[in-house]
Amino acid sequence: MSRFNLFSRRFRFPWLRRSFLPLALIAALAVMSACGKPQAALVNDKINVVTSFYPLYDFASKIGGTHVNAVNVVPAGVEPHDWSPKGRDIQNIKNSQVFVYLGAGFEGWVNDTLESLKTDSKSLVVEAGKGVELIEGTGDAHNHEGEAAHQEEEAHADEAAHKEEAGHDEAAHEEEAHDEHAVDPHVWLSPLNAKKIAENIKNALVQADAAHQADYEANYKKLAADLDALHQEFKTKLAAVPKKEIVVTHQSFGYLAKEYGLVQKPIMGLAPDAEPTSKDLQSVLKFIKDNDVKYIFFEELVSDKLAKTLAQDAGVQTAVLSPLEGLTEEQVQAGDDYVKVMKNNLNSLVKALQ
Incomplete structure (x- = not known):
């Protein structure tokens, strides 16, 4: 086995693959995994909007304002590719007024969940990515x-x-x-696509709560202006950098690359636990050398070991480029949001592409 394969996330806890653990230890692990910030609960005096991952939660919170109680089913610090709903999550989705998911195949669990809710849920189901032009996810x-x-x-x-x-x-x-894997679902990493996603959420809130339509429209208008400004900042600054080639751990920046004329070279595929072959790694090293790449980007919610090992072999540095699939606990405490993290991404790209 290649030494790089040792860093595949699927092998992080091989001892959990078999049920040989004592019941007391299993229970302890369950308690430990439940520690940290409690997940938000539904309330009776607001429109409950349950979202399938962070950007949708951020947009729903901003557009909904004081009229909405937004609940993100994926906890902070958890990579959504690893996540599937538990009983409480299913109940929250079932009992919410609005359930927002992305679509485009991003949430592998969502079809079965929606099928199970057909008979006994009155939640308005919204595919937030509907209407966004999708690109192929290979290459x-x-x-x-x-x-x-x-x-x-x-x-x-x-x-x-x-x-x-x-x-x-x-x-x-x-x-x-x-x-x-013919379709890349990471549509939200283009601010213009994010604006369309936000519009779909706004329309759903108006449908679910027409009495507050004016507030939802005004809040969306402000968010849309922020996203337009973010797009212009990306467009201006990335047009001025001398290089266009980036190396990333996980193939999630296709829409950003397409929007701003970048070349994305992923170490792994669309799923962040996809395992690169030795041939893949050699291809990345060649790309780094041919294009004088100075940084390999990794993401906070995934182990950086592979990126750092490859960077050491290539003689380059590593830096964070967030795919915004979720926030870390530290980012939540700092009050970060979609726009702030995307601006951090832009600063990282400008530095790396000099």
């Missing part, structure tokens, strides 16, 4: 035709070599995997 997202042609040529060569080495069955499996 690097960018606007450089030369790089695209180079990658296509490499892909054909790799496919031919793979077929010769492993046979047609494995090639068919590879094609199946391609189809499985």
Whole structure:
């Protein structure tokens, strides 16, 4: 096994794979996992809006203002790809006035959950990503035709070599995997897409609580102006940087790259626990060398060991680039939100692309 594979998150706690633990220890672990900031509960005097992950919670809170009690089902510090709803989460969704999820395949649990709620829930269900133009999730997202042609040529060569080495069955499996991850769900990392998502949330709040439509419209207008300003800041500053190539641990910045003319080179795929092969890692090292990349970006909610090991091999530094799938406890305590974290991302990109 490659030493890089040791850092795959799927192997973090191999001893939990089997139920050999004493019941008392299992109970203790359950209590420990429940520690920290209690999850918000539904209330009787406001519109309860349950959201499937952080950006939707942030937008619902800002648009809803004092009329809304927003509940984010994924706790702070938890990566949503690792998360699935528990009994209390299902009850909160069921009993809420509005349930907001992203769609585009991001929440793997949501279809089964919605199916189970069909008969006994009156919650207004909102697909917040509806209407956003989706991009393919395979390969690097960018606007450089030369790089695209180079990658296509490499892909054909790799496919031919793979077929010769492993046979047609494995090639068919590879094609199946391609189809499985054909859409990139990380739409919110473009501020313009975030504005559309916020509009969908605003429309749902108006539908659920028409008596406060004027407030929802005014709050959305303010948020939309902030997102427009954020977009302009990204556009201006990233147009001025001399480099355009970034290396990231997890393929989540395709929409940001497309919007602002960047080249994203991911170490792993759309899921942050996808395991890179030795060939993948060699490709990343070559990309770093060819493009004089100075930083490898990692994210706060995922282990940085792989990024740091690869950075050491390549002789480059590491820095944070948040995919905003959630906030850390420290960010929550500091009062961070979508706009602030995105501005931090912009500062990191400008520094790295000099």
